[in-house]
Amino acid sequence: MNETPVRISDGPVVWGSDVVADTIRALGYRYIALVPGSSFRGLHDSIVNHLGNHDPSMIVCLHEAHAVAIADGFSRVANEPMAVALHANVGVMNASMMIFNAWCDRRPMLIIGATGPADAHKRRPWIDWIHTAKDQGALIRNYVKWDDQPTSAEAAIEAVLRADQISRTAPHGPVYVCLEVEMQETALDREVKVPAVRRYAAPDSPAASADTLKRVIDILRTAKSPVLLFGRGSREIEAWDNRIALAEALGAVVMTTMHNASAFPTEHKLHVLAPVGERPDAAEAELLKGADVVLSLDWHDLAGFLSARCGGSQTQTPAAATIMHCSLDGYLANGWSMDHQALAAADVRVLADPDSFVAQLLAEIRGEGSWTPLATAADAGPHWALAAPLAPDASLPFNAEQLAFTASAFARDRDVTFARLSFGWPRSASRFTSPLDFLGKDGGGAVGTGPGHTVGAALALRDSGRLTIGVMGDGDYLMGVNALWTASNLQLPMMIVVANNRSYFNDEIHQERMAVQRNRPVENKGIGQRLENPAPDLIGLARAQGFEGGEPVTDVVSLRLELEKGAGIVAAGGRYIIDARIIAGYSDK
Known part of the structure; x- marks a missing residue:
């Protein structure tokens, strides 16, 4: 249950951590999951005694890994990031596996860390020394979108604004801001403002260019047996309805995967097979080998998926169908992690958010007015779910x-x-x-x-x-x-x-x-x-x-x-x- 503090301060902002707390609130964060730690005791006090422990409310956990996992689970439903606070280098090390998991899941998340005094002369004996790192972000830099370690209140505001913007920009991912303890605990001798955060908001999800949209439409118009692969997608009902409408407008067979969240009704007549699992299935192979066009919408491991079901070996003998692949995932590829999977062959690469692109395709097809859905295998008899x-x-x-x-x-x-x-x-x-x-x-x-x-x-x-x-x-x-x-x-x-x-x-x-x-x-x-x-x-x-x-x-x-x-x-x-x-x-x- 959310704990309500007594006699909260309603006076002016006087501490560095107060402006950080105000910034987190202004950005709309409802919760901050944490295991308490002395490195962010200033921020903790600001959330309790300056903000009154709401917006964000503290979600107290028994382990830092759980704090990150809870934030991950929250964003899977809410389509928005949760904040997490991690104590010093040890908290980051405890949470690192879950941060990597959130990275691979492309989940937005604002992670606030902290470190001991940058000025060694001001460190407490023993404990401040072992909880201080010169470059704490290096622990997780390979699997966050961005990190920073600001040393002034003004820089901390900017760092949180930038981190939030980057995390909410597709493709999503966790970000990390490490707050130096002295910055948090120093009384301000000047006015430090939190600006209007709407001016620092994330941009709209990118859509496909007009030329790319035309190329895809032209290919779909002549397709005889297209297959739509719905991978990552939002939980928004509008996006869900658009996926259904696009499949029905095309008369295209749909495939989804157990790897990702539900993206299409599995008992729809166009979802002719059970969701894809870990192992290849003969029916999947038959369906894909018969496809002349495959449109992948942020499908996880497209190259590995197709090669396992169509034969061949990824880059050496890729699938024969015309492949169109819509994803922003390439923006996050780096040399440390192989979570970007094998390199997929594609005849058209669409650098757009998949839900935005589906909406574009649907508007274009509806605008033409004369598009006739294809007759598909789905009309031939009962599909898997009924049988x-x-x-x-x-x-x-x-x-x-x-x-x-x-x-x-x-x-x-x-x-x-x-x-x-x-x-x-x-x-x-x-x-x-x-x-x-x-x-x-x-x-x-x-x-x-x-x-x-x-x-x-x-x-x-x-x-x-x-x-x-x-x-x-x-x-x-x-x-x-x-x-x-x-x-x-x-x-x-x-x-x-x-x-x-x-x-x-x-x-x-x-x-x-x-x-x-x-x-x-x-x-x-x-x-x-x-x-x-x-x-x-x-x-x-x-x-x-x-x-x-x-x-x-x-x-x-x-x-x-x-x-x-x-x-x-x-x-x-x-x-x-x-x-x-x-x-x-x-x-x-």
């Missing part, structure tokens, strides 16, 4: 597949947001009808992100009427479980479902592969992987953070009952944990 089983089969072993079908059936007639879905979730259980039904994976392949992402999503969805559920593996849950305390502290309604196979099972698969390759005993694949002796008490850990929970479930019927019970508790404003003890294994569906 695929939705109801779980209680006669089958209780595994990841049965858990997913049970959860999917439960969510069918409810407004549910899946903040996360566990590894091995079957594609055929992915029934998404709105942009908030699924918020995507962790793009950086980080660990322990699931709880924090779910808490952040629940914060953004508070009072929306939607039920926030995070479905995650036991390893992910255990690494991030302390993030749940923040949900209880804020009284956020939400539910966690743990797909508990009592193992780091993904690595069992890798060990099995090694054993087969080297002709060694496959039976040893679980050594060093199993979470047993003792098995962690997943429900007990959540209860310690303020959640309610029943007994572990081991079958479909019990899971269904627990989901209903949990939904009632969440509807009343509570938090619920379900330990679903499944047998190990992943689904191929």
Whole structure:
């Protein structure tokens, strides 16, 4: 719950950190997630005693990694950045994995750091020395869009304004401003103003040039079997509706991916296959090999995706279809990280925000008035979602597949947001009808992100009427479980479902592969992987953070009952944990 301070100062701004706090408020930040630290004690005081702990309100966390994960989860829903405060170099090091994950996810985020006195003569013995770095931003510079370390109040205002502008400019990403402690704690002997922040706002998302738009329209006009690949996109309902309208206007087959948040209704007749998973599928290969035009709208790893399904090897023998690729992602490529993936072949490169470009295409097609949608394979018969089983089969072993079908059936007639879905979730259980039904994976392949992402999503969805559920593996849950305390502290309604196979099972698969390759005993694949002796008490850990929970479930019927019970508790404003003890294994569906 947000804590309200007493006797807040309503006098003039007198400290360096006060103007930084005023700037953060003026930019519209609602929250700042943090673990308290002495390096930003000045800013902390300013938020409490100068701003009254609102706009932004403090989101107190038990670990810096959770603070960043919560901000990441919040932005996945809200389409706006949250602020985060990190304590000195040690806080940045704690949070660095989650910052990298936010970078790979292209999430906007304003990270405020701090360092000890730049003047060594003013450092406290021992502690200020170890919490001071000459270039603290170097710790994360390779996976933030921009960083700065201002040393005056005026420079700090400008740094925060610039950081906010850069973070909100597409392609989005985290930014870092490190505040020197003396700047924060020095009384001002001059007037320092926060300017009208609207004059420093981010620009509109870039659209395609007229020439590029014409080239794409000309190619689409003559296409016989086009495929639209919807990748990254916003949660705005207008953008969602535009994607549907474009596909229908073209009569083009649509593909989406489980890597990204829901971008198109999966049961639409043009979404002829289940969302793309981690492994290639024969039906996907057949569809893509038959396409004469592929329009990629910020599709993740386009080159790897096409080569895995169309044969060949990326740059050596790229797909034969005419490829048009709309993305701004190239602006963020650097030599340190390979998150930009393989280099995709493209006949037309569209340097534009994908949602803006979809709106442009739709306006152009509607403006012509004579565009006739193509007849597509979608008109030939039932598509995957109508044929695929939705109801779980209680006669089958209780595994990841049965858990997913049970959860999917439960969510069918409810407004549910899946903040996360566990590894091995079957594609055929992915029934998404709105942009908030699924918020995507962790793009950086980080660990322990699931709880924090779910808490952040629940914060953004508070009072929306939607039920926030995070479905995650036991390893992910255990690494991030302390993030749940923040949900209880804020009284956020939400539910966690743990797909508990009592193992780091993904690595069992890798060990099995090694054993087969080297002709060694496959039976040893679980050594060093199993979470047993003792098995962690997943429900007990959540209860310690303020959640309610029943007994572990081991079958479909019990899971269904627990989901209903949990939904009632969440509807009343509570938090619920379900330990679903499944047998190990992943689904191929």
